[in-house]
Amino acid sequence: MVEKNQKIRDQMSKLDLDGLLISDPYNIYYLSGFQGLAPEERESWILITKDENYFFTDGRYVNQVKSEKLKVKSLQTKLVTPEKTIQMHVQMIAKKEKLEKIGFESGNLTYSEYERFKELVNLVPTDRLIVNIRKYKNQDEIDKIKQACQIGDDVLKDAALIIKPGLTEKNIAQKIIQLIEFHNAEAAFYPIVTSDSGSASPHYNTKQSSRKIQKNSVVLIDFGVKYQNYCSDITRIFFIGKQKDEIITVYQQLLEIQKSTINRLIVLSEAKMIDKFCRESLEKNGLPNFPHSTGHGIGLQVHEYPKISSSSCDTLSKNQVFTIEPGIYFPEKYGLRIEDTILMKENQLQEVLTKFPKEIHLI
Incomplete structure (x- = not known):
């Protein structure tokens, strides 16, 4: 925690906060x-100043907070009540410590909340200050993500055994959730299980689906595991019965492109260049572009930084964890996507954490 606090204070100093x-x-x-x-x-808030760390919560949690060992050893807990609001607490601390400029998380604080604060203290917007620090994982975070990936691999191995014609997509999604919970984890998001023309929609809503798996379906499964608050993300394709040669050929092309994009991480550190390489590889093979990013960071949230997209300003480096997930979508026909969770190591080397096989799965 000391290291995280120092990184935050370094950024505060750069921004004159x-x-x-x-x-x-x-x-x-x-x-x-x-x-x-x-x-x-808004059950809690934190205020970090040049010398102190303050934690604010209300009566529902104050005893819990005092009895638990939180990461911030020097945390000062303050009770928020109707008579002493969070705004009043911050105002009092600002006066005591002579805080002239207090940064706030512009991507999270609502406008109405900002209005209440600005009457009492001088707030200055910050953009992704802590989110950018979270891009770099420590060993404990990496270990939890690896475990989430391992659980995901085991779950997919068991889920593959139940996929068959007649089952609904929702049946499979619910089974995946059950299997994850059996491993003392939880689903990072509701699984995307989609087939045939539905698989051409990158963010298909399985919850609202009543579609059944058919004899010759193309089945796309995209899900994540959350283990001790850290997430994994994986997408695999399953083919039910005999498929047209065209579909198998396209899948093999996509697989080679996904693998070559991962391998390209050794020589390209700019996220936008990885995205460009992936899309250009599709174009060279006469395949359509995809309407989403090539990848995204993963950690406490399924989607965080770094972003691997054409507009990204991120540089990929050691101890970042992110996905590589190119897709090919033919509207009203079918869609294919292959996704792995990747750990960047020293010297731009990478480790694929999701290890469920990617060769053609025929059921």
């Missing part, structure tokens, strides 16, 4: 280990 008010629940967990039950209710 006297304090940083943290409202994003993921960032609060990252810094304190605290999790409430309803983050949308």
